[in-house]
Amino acid sequence: DAKTTQPPSMDCAEGRAANLPCNHSTISGNEYVYWYRQIHSQGPQYIIHGLKNNETNEMASLIITEDRKSSTLILPHATLRDTAVYYCIVKAGTASKLTFGTGTRLQVTL
Amino acid sequence: EPEVTQTPSHQVTQMGQEVILRCVPISNHLYFYWYRQILGQKVEFLVSFYNNEISEKSEIFDDQFSVERPDGSNFTLKIRSTKLEDSAMYFCASSELVGTRVDEQFFGPGTRLTVL
Numbered sequence: 001d002a003k004t005t006q007p008p009s010m011d012c013a014e015g016r017a018a019n020l021p022c023n024h025s026t027i028s029g030n031e032y033v034y035w036y037r038q039i040h041s042q043g044p045q046y047i048i049h050g051l052k053n054n055e056t057n058e059m060a061s062l063i064i065t066e067d068r069k070s071s072t073l074i075l076p077h078a079t080l081r082d083t084a085v086y087y088c089i090v091k092a093g094t095a096s097k098l099t100f101g102t103g104t105r106l107q108v109t110l
Numbered sequence: 111e112p113e114v115t116q117t118p119s120h121q122v123t124q125m126g127q128e129v130i131l132r133c134v135p136i137s138n139h140l141y142f143y144w145y146r147q148i149l150g151q152k153v154e155f156l157v158s159f160y161n162n163e164i165s166e167k168s169e170i171f172d173d174q175f176s177v178e179r180p181d182g183s184n185f186t187l188k189i190r191s192t193k194l195e196d197s198a199m200y201f202c203a204s205s206e207l208v209g210t211r212v213d214e215q216f217f218g219p220g221t222r223l224t225v226l
Contacts, residue, residue: 032213043114043201043217044153087153097143097166098215100153 004088009105012082018075020104022088025069030092033064035073036100037084044087044100047073078108112136114218116202122224123192131187131221133202140207142185143215144177146170146198153201159185192225199223 005023012018024033034049048055048062050071055062061074075082087103115134123129135142144156158165159177176188185204189196199222203215 034213038153041147041199041220043203043219044215045217046214049213097155097158097168098145098153099155100145102152 004090004101006086006088006101006104008102009107011107011109012075012078014079014108014110015077018073018078018082018106018108020073020075020086020088020106021070022073023070024088024090027068027090028092031090032092033062033068033071034089034091034098035060035062036087036089036098037082038087038103039081039084044098047086078106080108080110082106083108112216114202114204114216116200116218116221118221119219120222120224122226125194125225126191129189129192129223131189131200131202131223133185133187133204133218134183135185135202135204136216137183138206139204139216141165141205142177142179143203143205144187145201145203145217147201147220148195148198156187189223192223194225197223197225 032049032051035047036044038044048060050062050064064071085103085105087100089098117132142159145153147153155168157167157171174190178186199220201220202218205215206212
């Protein structure tokens with residue numbers, strides 16, 4: 001699986017959009033970009049994933065660059081409950097392991 | 111929404127003892143996983159399981175570890191002779207084989223294992 005690079009931490013004011021970047025310059029053509037988050041030592045939680053098109057669901061939007069070497073997770077209106085570690089993971093296939101890095105610790109403040 | 115459940119939430123054991131961590135995956139899921147997270151470190155993959163056999167395992171998953179699906183609902187992780195370094199949070203996860211959410215792994219709340 002391709003390696004990802006994320007900033008170690010970010011801050012965001014409540015109600016504002018949180019934009020979390022991820023670099024995955026060695027991504028292969030069959031690999032998807034996944035985002036999970038972990039709130040204070042709870043089990044990781046799936047957020048969104050995509051291959052090359054931008055994706056949106058009820059939690060977030062995922063913007064993938066045309067060359068697929070980087071992506072951005074957008075939480076449109078961050079709340080205090082979005083404070084968590086966000087992991088960008090690149091992998092091929094559905095039923096395969098997730099390889100977690102150190103992620104980005106997002107702190108949402110009042 | 112259906113959830114993965116894990117028991118116990120916290121297990122304390124003496125070094126050298128056997129422990130069994132239990133998980134109930136979501137009922138229509140067919141892929142099962144164990145991950146662990148040592149305090150302050152990354153979440154690490156241990157093993158995946160499908161069709162009553164191990165699909166993939168990591169270097170961590172040595173002969174001291176085993177997994178089993180003893181009945182139609184439970185999925186267990188056994189550590190035969192625990193070491194101090196096995197102290198960690200252990201997460202079970204499951205995913206669908208077919209359906210609209212095949213790409214998601216659903217994680218349980220974890221079992222905190224403390225080896226003394």
